[in-house]
Amino acid sequence: RFDRASAQHAIDFFGFLHHSKGEWAGQPFQLEPWQQFIQWVVYGWKRRDGLRRFRTAYIEVPRKNGKTTFMAGNALYLMVADGEPGAEIYSAAVKREQAKLCWGEAVRMVQASPALGRMVRHFRASDNLSIEATASKYQPLGADADSMDGLNIHGAIIDELHAHRTPAIVEVLQTATGARRQPLVWEITTAGSDRESVCRMHHDYSEQVLKGTVEDDTWFGYIATLDEGDDWADPQVWAKAN
Numbered sequence: 001r002f003d004r005a006s007a008q009h010a011i012d013f014f015g016f017l018h019h020s021k022g023e024w025a026g027q028p029f030q031l032e033p034w035q036q037f038i039q040w041v042v043y044g045w046k047r048r049d050g051l052r053r054f055r056t057a058y059i060e061v062p063r064k065n066g067k068t069t070f071m072a073g074n075a076l077y078l079m080v081a082d083g084e085p086g087a088e089i090y091s092a093a094v095k096r097e098q099a100k101l102c103w104g105e106a107v108r109m110v111q112a113s114p115a116l117g118r119m120v121r122h123f124r125a126s127d128n129l130s131i132e133a134t135a136s137k138y139q140p141l142g143a144d145a146d147s148m149d150g151l152n153i154h155g156a157i158i159d160e161l162h163a164h165r166t167p168a169i170v171e172v173l174q175t176a177t178g179a180r181r182q183p184l185v186w187e188i189t190t191a192g193s194d195r196e197s198v199c200r201m202h203h204d205y206s207e208q209v210l211k212g213t214v215e216d217d218t219w220f221g222y223i224a225t226l227d228e229g230d231d232w233a234d235p236q237v238w239a240k241a242n
Contacts, residue, residue, distance in 0.1 A: 007044030011036055013077045016115055019069070020108035029109075034061075034224070035070055042184070042220050052182040055218040056174075058161075058206045059188045060225070062241050067188045071157045072105035074186060078155030079129070079136045080119065084180070087136040091157040092169050096142030102157050103127065103140040141169075151176040154183055161189035167198035191225060 017029040031039065038059065045053040061067060071091070079089045093099040106129060110116045121130050129138040153176040158169065170187070177183035189199055206221025208214035230237040 001046055001048070002044050003046050004044065006046070007040045009081070010039045010043035010077060013081050014073050016113050017073050017076070017109045018112040020105065020112060026112070029069070029073060031070075032066075034222075035066075038220075038222055052184065053217055054220040055177070055183060056185050056187065057220040058202050058222070059186065060191060060203060060206075060223045062224070063190050065224075065242060068102050068159065069105050071159070071186055071188055072102050072109060075102065075138055075155060075157055076106050076109060076116070076120075078184060079131065079138045080116065082154070084136070084154045084182075085134055086152075087134065087154040088152050089136070089138040089155040089157075090141045090151070090153060090173070091138075091159060092141040092173060093159040094164055094169075096140055098159055099140035099142065100127065102159055103129070103138065106138060152179055153177045153185075154180050156183075156185045158185065158187045161187045161202065162191065162197065162199040164198055167201075170198055 011031060014029045014031050019025050019027050019029060038057070042054050042057050043052065047053050059067065075089050075091060078084070079087050091099045091102040093101075107122055110120045110122065110129065119131055119133075121132065122128075123130065127140055130136065151173070153173060156173045156177075158164075158173065161170075164170065173185060177185065187202060191203075203223065205214065205216075206219065206223060209216050209219050210221050210223075225241050226232060226237055227240065230240070
C-alpha cells in the first residue's frame with residue numbers, strides 16, 4: 001500500500017535543512033522534482049505489516065547533481081525522524097575521506113538548523129553525530145571491511161559505488177542490517193566503466209527490476225542517463241541525464 005503521509009514526511013523534513021556551500025549557502029534546501037520523486041516512492045511504499053517496502057535504493061546520476069548533499073539529508077532523516085530507536089547510520093566509501101564528505105555535509109546542516117542543533121550533538125574527536133535521547137548516531141566508515149563487524153545498521157549511504165573494486169563493503173553493510181525492522185541502504189554513484197564491478201552488477205539488476213524481468217519489491221532503482229543511440233555531444237539530450 002502507499003502511505004502518502006510517510007512520503008510527504010520524508011520530503012518535508014528537508015525544510016529543516018540549509019545549504020552550506022556555494023551560491024546557495026544559507027538558503028533552505030528545496031528538493032528538485034527528481035529528488036522529490038525518489039523520496040516519495042522510497043518512503044511512501046509500505047508492506048502489509050506497515051513497514052517500509054524498499055530496503056535498497058540504487059541512485060545513478062551524473063556528477064554535480066547534488067547526490068552527496070541529498071544523501072546527507074537522508075542520513076539525518078533516518079537518524080532523527082524515522083522512528084527507529086538506537087538508529088545507527090553510516091556513510092561508507094572506498095576511502096574514509098570520501099565517506100566524510102556526506103557526513104560533513106550533514107554536520108553543517110545540523111549546525112545551520114536551530115531545531116536539529118538542539119537535538120543532535122557533534123563529537124569532533126570521534127566523527128560522530130549522536131542523539132542521546134534515542135541512542136542514535138551517524139558516522140563515516142572507511143573501506144576496511146574487517147573493522148565493520150558488529151554493526152547494527154538502520155541506514156547506510158554507500159558513496160560512489162563505481163569506485164568500489166569489490167563488493168566487500170556492500171556485502172558487509174547489507175548483512176549488518178539483519179536485526180532491523182526496516183533498514184534502508186542507499187547506493188549512490190555516477191556511471192562507471194568497469195563492466196565487472198559491483199556497480200555494474202547493481203546497474204544491470206536495477207534495469208532488470210525496472211523492466212519487470214526480475215521481480216524484487218525491496219529494490220528501488222533510479223538511473224538518469226542517455227538512451228541508446230543518443231549523441232552525448234547533442235545538448236538536446238543532456239536533460240535525460242540531468
